[in-house]
Amino acid sequence: MFPARKWSGVFRAFGFHHFRSHSVSRASPNLNFVPACLPPDPMEVEELQRFVSNSKRLFVMTGAGISTESGIPDYRSEGVGLYARTDRRPVQHAEFVRSASARQRYWARNFVGWPQFSSHQPNKAHLVLREWEKLGKLHWLVTQNVDALHTKAGSQRMTELHGCTHRVLCLACGDQILRSELQEHFEALNPTWKAEAFGVAPDGDVFLTDEQVRNFQVPACYKCGGILKPDVTFFGDTVSKEKVSFVHQRLAESDSMLVAGSSMQVYSGYRFALAAREKKLPIAVLNIGPTRTHLQKGKNSKRQ
Numbered sequence: 001m002f003p004a005r006k007w008s009g010v011f012r013a014f015g016f017h018h019f020r021s022h023s024v025s026r027a028s029p030n031l032n033f034v035p036a037c038l039p040p041d042p043m044e045v046e047e048l049q050r051f052v053s054n055s056k057r058l059f060v061m062t063g064a065g066i067s068t069e070s071g072i073p074d075y076r077s078e079g080v081g082l083y084a085r086t087d088r089r090p091v092q093h094a095e096f097v098r099s100a101s102a103r104q105r106y107w108a109r110n111f112v113g114w115p116q117f118s119s120h121q122p123n124k125a126h127l128v129l130r131e132w133e134k135l136g137k138l139h140w141l142v143t144q145n146v147d148a149l150h151t152k153a154g155s156q157r158m159t160e161l162h163g164c165t166h167r168v169l170c171l172a173c174g175d176q177i178l179r180s181e182l183q184e185h186f187e188a189l190n191p192t193w194k195a196e197a198f199g200v201a202p203d204g205d206v207f208l209t210d211e212q213v214r215n216f217q218v219p220a221c222y223k224c225g226g227i228l229k230p231d232v233t234f235f236g237d238t239v240s241k242e243k244v245s246f247v248h249q250r251l252a253e254s255d256s257m258l259v260a261g262s263s264m265q266v267y268s269g270y271r272f273a274l275a276a277r278e279k280k281l282p283i284a285v286l287n288i289g290p291t292r293t294h295l296q297k298g299k300n301s302k303r304q
């Protein structure tokens with residue numbers, strides 16, 4: 001395994017600079033949430049190019065680091081990650097299920113953050129992975145992100161390990177609706193409610209005071225009156241066994257693994273790197289900052 005630094009630079013080095021054929025509209029890179037880093041080491045870039053060239057059935061795992069150049073902060077990066085800039089922490093699954101006021105706070109903040117969060121566009125890295133899929137080089141993509149940017153880029157051979165904020169589920173009857181549809185329900189229920197958003201998090205969360213949250217009305221499931229929750233594996237929840245086993249099968253069919261933009265502190269993704277190592281697959285890690293593969297220790301995951 002080897003680290004590489006400024007990995008958008010690395011992707012540029014793969015010769016995928018020209019994406020004229022894409023219909024996806026792309027905002028210019030927003031570097032506010034990209035951690036400070038050195039330019040890529042040419043030797044490492046060459047090594048990575050060799051790695052990708054030699055791979056015929058690449059298994060790729062991506063994390064929040066791949067979306068920072070789309071203007072979405074990650075969790076753990078020094079200086080610019082959510083944990084470094086704020087004392088906000090993502091909602092815990094048990095708290096969301098147990099507490100109506102926790103849900104009210106979550107949805108009020110999510111409602112305010114949604115217009116901006118849902119407007120982010122894929123960056124070069126997302127588009128390169130989609131291109132590799134079209135070329136038949138990428139066998140399977142598993143992402144830990146819930147921002148839908150791989151979907152917006154057009155990736156299809158993909159598993160969203162932690163779900164996606166663009167879908168909403170009823171915890172009682174399992175009915176699924178689009179998050180954009182829920183936004184309309186929120187607007188109808190809260191015609192005079194207004195709040196300013198302060199900064200957005202990797203899951204679309206923003207900061208609001210308790211005062212601002214108090215009068216926000218949260219709709220129940222229109223079919224059964226059950227609790228609505230984003231189709232996202234919150235921290236403290238587990239990824240379903242079926243999904244994990246499905247991804248392990250895709251990994252077993254692959255001949256190499258590339259990790260991009262993940263420190264792998266969360267076990268739900270790290271386990272695939274462990275499985276790849278057990279199978280003795282070549283593994284490349286492309287990340288700004290240290291990763292668990294280098295530390296070989298660190299806090300255990302909240303998401304399992």
Ligand SMILES: [Zn+2]
Nearest residue numbers: 170173221224
């Ligand atoms: Zn329902």
